[in-house]
Amino acid sequence: MTKQIQRVTGMQDVLPDERRYWDAITAAAESLARRFGFQRIDLPIIEFEELFVRGVGQGSDFFVQKEMYTLAEADGSRITLRPEFTAGFMRAYIQNGLSNWTPPVKLYTIGPSFRRERPQAGRLRQHSQFNAEIMGEDDPAADVEVMMLAMSLYRELGFKGLTFQLNSTGCPVCKPGYIEKLVAYLDQHRDRLAAIDKERLTKNPLRVLDSKEPGMAELLADAPQIADHLCDDCQEHFADVRGLLDALDQTYTINFRLVRGIDYYTKTVFEVWQEGIGAQAALCGGGRYDGLAEDIGGPATPGVGFGSGIERIVLGMKEQGVEPPAAPPPPVYLAHFGGATKTAAAQLAFRLRAAGIGARVAFARRGRSLKSQMREADHHGARFVLIIGEDELAQGLVTVRPLAGGEQTRVPLADLVPWLQEQTAGGRPPTAA
RNA sequence: GCGGGUGUGGUGUAGGGGUUAACACGUCUGGUUGUGGCCCAGAAGAUCAUGGGUUCAAGUCCCAUCACUCGCCCCA
Structure with missing residues (x-):
């Protein structure tokens, strides 16, 4: 007998029983997105490698170098299966001249992305995301709106007891100064850092903040916090976001250890966590990326958005005991x-x-x-x-x-x-x- | 890339050195000549992940490989 061919590592077959969850999620997501005034677009799954190298490269060259599925074309160009969505969004926004649309431009998409990581609970090499972005708008209300879109989705699906994890990651004006202070503090306590954190300290100091090493919680409790080092603009933006969330009766946890590995994030960062679905507990991750457009050669364009992993929402639904209805069979x-x-x-x-x-x-x-x-x-x-x-x-x-x-x-x-x-x-x- | 766990019919499991690998669910057939579920009877379906080794004898012990899985890194 010839060798049986099986699934590629990290890929998943979504069989009908499982697919019920996907149907419920995408139906709710699309319906909500439309109610919020977002329009659907669909982007290529493949982009030039350059887009991601420049978009997400700086400071997080890890997955750019080791985790992207990149192919060499006969003409020497290098193309890549998208490892994330936001860079592609911004590329399409610039290339199609959406900056000339009446702002703000509110778009969403649903589709797969790829990263060559070791699979584990809630993490696959191919995973699908519901992604929504507001571009051309720096109003903190836009930040809150995408947050509300994410939370509304979970509510509509039947999730209970979810709250936001919220932080501000500053901007090019105030972030460098903060990082300096953080590095100085951590350097002082070098002896208490694990090897991995010492490495992060030099490569991507903010990442030390979400270290899982024992003893870090205590050490970081006394570390300088970004909230105390924001510039006036970021300070005001952060306050407005919190004020609006309060006005909307949203619960959130200010989490100064919440950071983003990717450099283009500015100001707002947020996640929503679901306990019990494994170590990868974030149902969504999002924030503001006012620095991205220029990174990839476009005009300065503010943007804010989030991605929510469909597979993780499915895990969350199971954890929460949410049962999607099965499509009725032919009578x-x-x-x-x-x-x-x-x-x-x-x-x-x-x-x-x-x-x-x-x-x-x-x-x-x-x-x-x-x-x-x-x-x-x-x-x-x-x-x-x-x-x-x-x-x-x-x-x-x-x-x-x-x-x-x-x-x-x-x-x-x-x-x-x-x-x-x-x-x-x-x-x-x-x-x- | 690194570490832990697990691989037995389609699925979930039992069997932890000794003849024909067990059970449940599922599948199929029959119990009416043209009538489902429940029930009853029967059948098909597994070279026990793969390759080596130890032994008189290996699903069972050892090693390797692969796959899956959980975690680290990183992230949805």
Whole structure:
């Protein structure tokens, strides 16, 4: 036997049972996004490597170098499976001249992204995100609006007890000064740092803040905090965001250890955590990225947005006990006895579907017992089995057997569509007794 | 890239050196000649992840590889 081919590491098959969750999530996300005035766009999954190198490269060259799926083209150009969304958003915004639209431009998308990481709970090499961005707007109210879009999604899906993790990461005016102070403090306590944190201290000092090493909580409690070192502009922005959240009765935790590895983030950063779904507990991560547009060669453009991982929302729904409804199965099953009755069943099935009535037809290469067809109908949750035999065919009618109880009757072919429409109008799910 | 755990029919499990690998669910068939669920009877389906080794004898012990999984790094 030849070797069986299997899934590529870190990829996932989303089977129907699981897909129910995805349907619920994307339906709620799209509906909400529209209510908020966001429009959907779809972006290429592949971009030039350069976009990500420049967009997310500085200060977080780790995944740029080691985690991107990059291919060399015959002409020497290098293209990359997108490892994140925001850079692509901004590229499209600039390239298509969306800056000339009446601001603010509010866009969302849903799709996969790729990172060559070691998979673990809540983290895959291919993962899907609901992503929403507001570009061309520096009003703190925009920050709060994307936060509310994320939170509304979770609420609408049935999540309870979620709160925001919130911080400000400053801006080019105040962030460097803060980092200096932080580094000075940590340097003073070098002996209390783990090897990994010493490394971070030189490479990306802010990351030391979300270190998971033991003892860091105590050490960091006395460290300089960004909130005390924001410039006036950032200070005011942060205060406005908090004020609006208060006015909207949103609970949030100011978390000075919440940071972003990517450099283009400025001012607001936020996440929403769901306990119990593993070490990767952030349902979403977002914030303001006023520095990105210039990084990738565009005009200075403020932006704020978030990404929420669909797979993590699914984990969260399971953790919270949220059950998405299954799509109702076709109410009608057509059984037959082969030959002319099989043809008639196929014809009738197409008529029913055209009339908006879901129908399955029995498949049978050769003859098949009615018993096995009935079993199949029941298994698939049909409410009515239409039996088409030689007798029925000759008389121009079908035998209708209701599976949930009730009288078996015969209905003339001509009357069948309205009859079934009336029977299935209630939209009751079939009783699977 | 580093560390821990786990690999037995489609799924979930039992079996922890000794003849034909067990159970549940699922699947299929039959119990009516044209009638589902529940029930009953039966059937199919596993070279026990792969490759080495130890042993008279290996799902069972050892090693390696691979896969999955959890965590670190990093992040949705």
